[in-house]
Amino acid sequence: MPIKSYLAHPQDGKKAELHAALTNLSHCEVIPAENEDLLIVVTDTNDISEDKNLKEQIESIASLKLLAMVSGFDTPKSN
Amino acid sequence: MYTSLTNRRSFIKKMAIMSAMTAAATMFPGIIFADEQERDLPNGGDLDWKKGPCRFCGVGCGVLIGVDKGKAVAVKGDPNSSVNKGLLCVKGYHQIMCIQAEDRLTHALVKKNGKYVQTPISEALDIVANKMKETMDTHGKDSVAMYTSGQSTIPEGYVASKLMKGAIGTNNLDCNARLCMASAVTGFLTSFGADEPMGCYEDIDHADYFITWGNNMAEMHPVLFSRMLEQKNRRGAKIIDFATRTTRSSMASNKSILFEPQTDLAVANAICYEIINNGWVNKSFVENHVNFNKGLTDMGYGLEDNYAFEDKPTPIDFEAYKDFLEDYTPEKVSKYSGVSVKDIKYLAEI
Structure with missing residues (x-):
């Protein structure tokens, strides 16, 4: 049951657009920085396949410049 | 619980x-x-904080380990450490996961009848000491060796050195750093004449430009990188990331320049071409401190098994070096390196 955190860098001037696009995705929590063009993305999925699909969806967002993974955990599904 | x-x-x-x-x-x-x-x-809770060094890389950050009932449960940067000033990177913050890892070796194992058997540490150490003594008595002091770790602390390295060199009397002391640093030592010796990385923390405080050449410092050495970022924010120092891919370092830099893999040496030559042809050479420095040697420009794949390195550097003078660089004009190099002529000239102008 993967939990991963990423730093998402938006294309120039596209932070709000990227925030909105990420917020629309399920299993995806977004924490935008208040004073920098950077967002933290935390994904919480049920299995590796779902995790992979979600990452592909995030990477296909046009307003995303770079997605850099910071940490990844594999933990049992919650009760 | x-x-x-x-x-x-x-x-x-x-x-x-x-x-x-x-x-x-x-x-x-x-x-x-x-x-x-x-x-x-x-x-943090009500923890007892103990000092220690972070062992993940060579930066040397000080850490504080939060201990609860004799068990390490938390990590934070040591604000009194002059190296990291309380900062830690992601690797440092996750050290507890290594300490508590399920597959971590937590007791001595001695192989008996082909199987590893849990053994008291004092007994295991006696076995090692007796075997070493037996071997030395039969074959001499150079018949034993100690292989340690690049993650050893300075006191641990000192003790190992004292034991092997001072007490036993052999130089057979080595560590895994040989595998990664041996090539660096060769590079330092041939390029700078001394086996030490050039520069120090204070240099960072005075530098106007930093070029991270094939070095993703934001992820690999974030605490050291933070010193550069501090200078960027405080004094307007510039960071240029020169790499084969876009990373977090690229994002934190003033400028990101990408090159095709295995072409950066050619870019370095093009930079030298520009410096020489624009009359920017520090002639006094070159005359007093630089030797020019020519070797093969294509030596093949030198890491293959049983590779016989036959190339010998031939001394040349500055004029011959200048002629050699004619093959590395920014226009020529740009074609295969992927670095624009404008960016090569920009790097040369720094």
Whole structure:
């Protein structure tokens, strides 16, 4: 049951657009920085396949410049 | 104490957020996230904090380990450490996971009848000492060796050196750093004449430009990188990331220049071409401190098994070096390196 955190860098001037696009995705929590063009993305999925699909969806967002993974955990599904 | 999976999963999720915030803070000092996002993050609790060194890389950060009932449960940067000044990177913050890892060796194992058997440490050490003594008595002091770790602390390295060189009397002391640093030593000796990385922390405080040449410092050495970012923010020093791919270092830099793999030496030559042809050479420095040697420009794949390196450097003079660089004009190099002529000239102008 993967939990991963990423730093998402938006294309120039596209932070709000990227925030909105990420917020629309399920299993995806977004924490935008208040004073920098950077967002933290935390994904919480049920299995590796779902995790992979979600990452592909995030990477296909046009307003995303770079997605850099910071940490990844594999933990049992919650009760 | 029982921890429900819900709580555990929630805790891990918060750890993931903390890791990302830490990584972001080392790239963008002073970065702020909304307060409500930090609410409910785990706090330090009533822990006993012990000093220690971080062993993940060569930067040498000081850490404080939070101990609860004799068990290490938390890590934070030591604010009194002159190296990291309280900062830590993601690797440092996750050290507890290594200490508590299920597959970590926590007791001595001695192979008996083909199987590893748990053995008291004093007994295991006696076996090692007796075997070493037996071997030395039969074959001499150079018949034994100690292979240690690049992650050893300075005191541990000192003790190992005292034991092997001082007490036993052999130079057979080595560590895994040989595998990564041996090539660097050769490079330092042939390029700078001394086996030490050039520069020090104080240089960072005075530099106007930093070029991270094939070096993703934001992820590999974030605490050291934070010193450069501090100078960028405080004095307007410039960071140029020169690499084969876009990384967090590229994002934190003033300028990112990408090159095709295995072409950066040609770019270096093109930079030299520009410097010489624009009359920017420090002639006094070159005359007093630089030797020019020519070798093969294509030596094949030197890392293959049983490779016989036959190339011998031939001394040349500055004029011959200048002629050699005619093959490395910015226009020629740009075609295969992927670096624009404008960017090569920009690097040369620094």
